[in-house]
Amino acid sequence: MRSAAPPEAPNGTPNVTGVFLYQDRLHDNTRYCKSLLDNARLGRIGTLDTLPAGYPGCTSYEVAGFFCGGNGSTVSDTSNVRKTQTSVMNHIYCTPQAGNRYNFIGLHASASDAWIIYDADDASGGDRPNEDFPDPGDNHGADGGNVVFADGHAAWVPRKLYVGSFIRGCDEAHQLAASQ
Numbered sequence: 001m002r003s004a005a006p007p008e009a010p011n012g013t014p015n016v017t018g019v020f021l022y023q024d025r026l027h028d029n030t031r032y033c034k035s036l037l038d039n040a041r042l043g044r045i046g047t048l049d050t051l052p053a054g055y056p057g058c059t060s061y062e063v064a065g066f067f068c069g070g071n072g073s074t075v076s077d078t079s080n081v082r083k084t085q086t087s088v089m090n091h092i093y094c095t096p097q098a099g100n101r102y103n104f105i106g107l108h109a110s111a112s113d114a115w116i117i118y119d120a121d122d123a124s125g126g127d128r129p130n131e132d133f134p135d136p137g138d139n140h141g142a143d144g145g146n147v148v149f150a151d152g153h154a155a156w157v158p159r160k161l162y163v164g165s166f167i168r169g170c171d172e173a174h175q176l177a178a179s180q
Ligand SMILES: [Ca+2]
Pocket: 062, 120, 121, 122, 123, 131, 132
């Protein structure tokens, strides 16, 4: 059972964690997200590219809410499987990958492998040619990216492990599966 959180110290005295105020943990940001489904200035639509004029768009991360995610509304055991407490433990990998490096078909997913949220990585040409793969122009360059997994842990995923982690995390075909 979690013990009671130490009280904030409005007079500037550090609490037992050594942090003066909760505000200090926000690194000068004045806004924080209470819900991953409401994570931008305009709520859910704020995560989309199309915003009214005057609103800075999008976020610098992506939500990976489905296994076998894809456009469209088809939902089955092999398409658009919403990640839930049950599915992150019971989903069976089913998506073929190019090449021979990543064949997880028939294996069960696990919460510690399932991706939930990660540094945004969308292909946009130039120095960001690859979708969901670290490139020089991405948030952390070509080094890798941060990922939050369904068991609650977060990890830095380096480039050399990125494709395999993505496939285990999302059960989606990765365009670089044959070479990375
Ligand atoms: Ca992406």
